[in-house]
Amino acid sequence: MSLMIVGSMAFDALETPFGKVDRIIGGSATYAAWAASAFTEDISQVSIVGGDFPQDELDALKERGVDMEGVEIVKDGKSFFWSGRYHMDMNTRDTLVTELNVLEQFNPTLPDSYQDCEFLMLGNLVPAVQMSVINQLKKRPKLIIMDTMNFWMEVALEDLKKAIGMVDVLMVNDSEARQLSGEYSLVKAAAKIQAMGPKFLIIKKGEHGALLFHNKQVFFAPALPLEEVFDPTGAGDTFAGGFIGHIARTKDISFENMKTAIIVGSAMASFCVEKFGPNRMKELTEADIESRIDEFVELVNFDISIIS
Amino acid sequence: MSLMIVGSMAFDALETPFGKVDRIIGGSATYAAWAASAFTEDISQVSIVGGDFPQDELDALKERGVDMEGVEIVKDGKSFFWSGRYHMDMNTRDTLVTELNVLEQFNPTLPDSYQDCEFLMLGNLVPAVQMSVINQLKKRPKLIIMDTMNFWMEVALEDLKKAIGMVDVLMVNDSEARQLSGEYSLVKAAAKIQAMGPKFLIIKKGEHGALLFHNKQVFFAPALPLEEVFDPTGAGDTFAGGFIGHIARTKDISFENMKTAIIVGSAMASFCVEKFGPNRMKELTEADIESRIDEFVELVNFDISIIS
Numbered sequence: 001m002s003l004m005i006v007g008s009m010a011f012d013a014l015e016t017p018f019g020k021v022d023r024i025i026g027g028s029a030t031y032a033a034w035a036a037s038a039f040t041e042d043i044s045q046v047s048i049v050g051g052d053f054p055q056d057e058l059d060a061l062k063e064r065g066v067d068m069e070g071v072e073i074v075k076d077g078k079s080f081f082w083s084g085r086y087h088m089d090m091n092t093r094d095t096l097v098t099e100l101n102v103l104e105q106f107n108p109t110l111p112d113s114y115q116d117c118e119f120l121m122l123g124n125l126v127p128a129v130q131m132s133v134i135n136q137l138k139k140r141p142k143l144i145i146m147d148t149m150n151f152w153m154e155v156a157l158e159d160l161k162k163a164i165g166m167v168d169v170l171m172v173n174d175s176e177a178r179q180l181s182g183e184y185s186l187v188k189a190a191a192k193i194q195a196m197g198p199k200f201l202i203i204k205k206g207e208h209g210a211l212l213f214h215n216k217q218v219f220f221a222p223a224l225p226l227e228e229v230f231d232p233t234g235a236g237d238t239f240a241g242g243f244i245g246h247i248a249r250t251k252d253i254s255f256e257n258m259k260t261a262i263i264v265g266s267a268m269a270s271f272c273v274e275k276f277g278p279n280r281m282k283e284l285t286e287a288d289i290e291s292r293i294d295e296f297v298e299l300v301n302f303d304i305s306i307i308s
Numbered sequence: 309m310s311l312m313i314v315g316s317m318a319f320d321a322l323e324t325p326f327g328k329v330d331r332i333i334g335g336s337a338t339y340a341a342w343a344a345s346a347f348t349e350d351i352s353q354v355s356i357v358g359g360d361f362p363q364d365e366l367d368a369l370k371e372r373g374v375d376m377e378g379v380e381i382v383k384d385g386k387s388f389f390w391s392g393r394y395h396m397d398m399n400t401r402d403t404l405v406t407e408l409n410v411l412e413q414f415n416p417t418l419p420d421s422y423q424d425c426e427f428l429m430l431g432n433l434v435p436a437v438q439m440s441v442i443n444q445l446k447k448r449p450k451l452i453i454m455d456t457m458n459f460w461m462e463v464a465l466e467d468l469k470k471a472i473g474m475v476d477v478l479m480v481n482d483s484e485a486r487q488l489s490g491e492y493s494l495v496k497a498a499a500k501i502q503a504m505g506p507k508f509l510i511i512k513k514g515e516h517g518a519l520l521f522h523n524k525q526v527f528f529a530p531a532l533p534l535e536e537v538f539d540p541t542g543a544g545d546t547f548a549g550g551f552i553g554h555i556a557r558t559k560d561i562s563f564e565n566m567k568t569a570i571i572v573g574s575a576m577a578s579f580c581v582e583k584f585g586p587n588r589m590k591e592l593t594e595a596d597i598e599s600r601i602d603e604f605v606e607l608v609n610f611d612i613s614i615i616s
Contacts, residue, residue: 185535211533219606219608219610220530221608257611260611263610299528300529302567302571
């Protein structure tokens with residue numbers, strides 16, 4: 001298998017200024033797999049769900065080329081559940097309910113067939129589990145990318161730092177980058193975080209785009225200005241899935257190709273926010289994706305030759 | 309004269325998390341003239357100052373090619389004074405003191421030699437004065453660009469709307485665009501504001517960059533990620549000055565050239581914030597500016613050919 005995705009598969013209940021849903025499919029690995037499977041069919045999924053998780057949702061991903069052997073189904077358990085309410089700016093939200101359920105006992109054993117993983121995407125999880133997955137791999141993948149969140153900085157900072165030291169690309173949002181580094185300037189924060197291990201750092205800024213840092217180099221991708229952001233849930237995971245999906249398809253881990261991967265991830269995220277849950281991802285055609293990427297080119301493209 | 313700049317020339321007292329200054333040179337027309345004069349020597353300034361405004365500051369601009377006939381000096385009056393304190397994020401600030409002083413009686417009569425103005429930059433001022441300047445011109449300039457602020461939306465909305473209806477390019481920040489349009493989505497806000505008259509709308513988002521809207525087209529320019537933002541005062545006016553300076557030099561008012569002008573403005577603004585007041589602008593060489601613009605190219609440039 002070329003690309004391994006590790007993370008949660010879950011139920012979400014969401015409130016945004018535009019609507020409310022009680023119980024829809026969510027989870028970092030769900031969003032990442034939907035996005036990545038638009039670019040590569042060679043994906044292995046590592047997650048845990050309860051007996052309440054719909055089989056047809058697992059089947060839909062299988063049909064996209066996502067192997068489910070690594071997804072543990074706890075028949076008498078309940079899937080992870082998260083409920084949140086977004087503020088008007090859609091960049092901030094309140095968590096209303098977090099029920100870990102089966103995620104509390106998540107301690108994945110990788111199937112043998114997952115050992116030939118070339119690219120590893122570690123979704124936001126307890127850092128000990130992220131490290132356990134890396135340690136189970138006999139051969140180090142070409143690229144390990146890891147997402148995390150402020151919660152682990154508060155309750156498991158030492159473990160988190162160890163995990164960060166083991167990956168190639170760390171992905172956090174701007175406030176997490178500031179918290180992790182103790183620096184307000186994102187340029188200074190990026191230098192400190194790179195010194196912790198990852199050669200590449202992606203800082204997500206929601207509607208304000210994303211930054212990719214590598215040594216002294218920096219690349220910026222905007223978010224597409226949209227008429228309506230309907231539901232930002234999963235946008236970060238979708239971004240990650242599009243990013244690693246492009247990398248897995250091209251098998252090119254250069255900084256130059258990562259720039260393109262950031263644009264691909266941004267394009268996928270811009271679809272994700274148009275509907276509740278991962279629904280928008282399910283209906284996308286190749287032409288939709290190409291046309292959206294063209295919009296990004298138009299958005300940032302300018303003619304510098306006029307400046308003499 | 310090719311480019312006319314109308315606005316305040318003033319004193320500022322500033323507090324940022326990095327320092328404090330009691331009384332330095334400021335004003336929208338000061339910053340805009342410093343930035344624009346890096347690109348064209350053919351500038352006419354329209355402003356008002358008190359007898360307390362340093363002659364050498366006026367002379368320094370004259371040496372850059374900025375004509376001062378339109379700057380009224382009220383010998384026994386005091387220059388406009390503004391004092392503010394920035395928050396840690398540098399995007400928000402509290403106004404501590406506003407003393408209008410001579411600005412209260414600002415009612416400029418344009419010198420005859422200013423009649424051949426091709427490009428007009430109206431800095432943030434009471435809308436009645438902005439309209440009076442337009443109305444005094446016998447021949448309409450090729451491009452009129454106008455800055456404003458939320459204050460005028462609260463105390464002079466009808467006049468403001470009339471002024472907006474007379475210009476080609478309106479420049480506001482994101483919260484002002486939302487307030488003026490009553491729309492949260494900047495895409496929807498842009499459509500409503502364009503319906504008020506201006507064919508082009510620039511929405512400034514501080515450290516999050518700037519958007520240029522024209523019909524259904526949109527262009528985005530990031531702000532350069534900086535190690536330190538020392539003082540954001542005047543960054544918007546410097547951006548405006550760089551923008552209109554590039555337009556005045558190239559005499560090209562197409563959407564394509566405006567994109568480049570936005571990048572030029574962003575580059576100038578990125579210098580402005582590195583020091584208190586307009587000081588950084590005074591020491592810039594052509595090579596500094598070219599190298600900074602190259603950084604913007606690097607920042608957003610990606611290879612889309614890899615996506616097949």
